[in-house]
Amino acid sequence: MSIFDGLMGNASEIPIKKIYSEFSQVLIEGEELHKAYKIIRDVFVFTNKRLILVNKQGITGKKREYLTIPYHSIIKFSKESAGLLDFDAELKIWIRGQAEPIAKDFKEDNNINEIYKLLSQYTL
Numbered sequence: 001m002s003i004f005d006g007l008m009g010n011a012s013e014i015p016i017k018k019i020y021s022e023f024s025q026v027l028i029e030g031e032e033l034h035k036a037y038k039i040i041r042d043v044f045v046f047t048n049k050r051l052i053l054v055n056k057q058g059i060t061g062k063k064r065e066y067l068t069i070p071y072h073s074i075i076k077f078s079k080e081s082a083g084l085l086d087f088d089a090e091l092k093i094w095i096r097g098q099a100e101p102i103a104k105d106f107k108e109d110n111n112i113n114e115i116y117k118l119l120s121q122y123t124l
Helices: 003-007 016-023 111-123
Strands: 011-013 033-039 042-047 050-057 063-070 074-080 088-095 102-107
Touching (some): 042 111
Antiparallel strands (some): 011 033, 042 050, 050 063, 088 102
């Protein structure tokens, strides 16, 4: 996918070797990066132990929040596909102890299906 796709909200897969140096400082012993996806400026990272959501903040994106979600804390998740007049697909993840889900919007894109399958693989 192109930079334009990323700016428009389409998820694009990121090669693990491209993000390894950034995430090596937050990984614990025995933890491995499996898959990563970029959505606009945010990043979904799947490891063998947890889901890491990276929220890039500020104008430059240098400030970052790393949200760790252990797979066993995910109680449910859903995807809503894009419709005829609604071009956005939405992924929601409910975390134990939180009333509101984490919600991420995707433009019409098959990678929401890949992320949904990965959530299924790691949580079921």
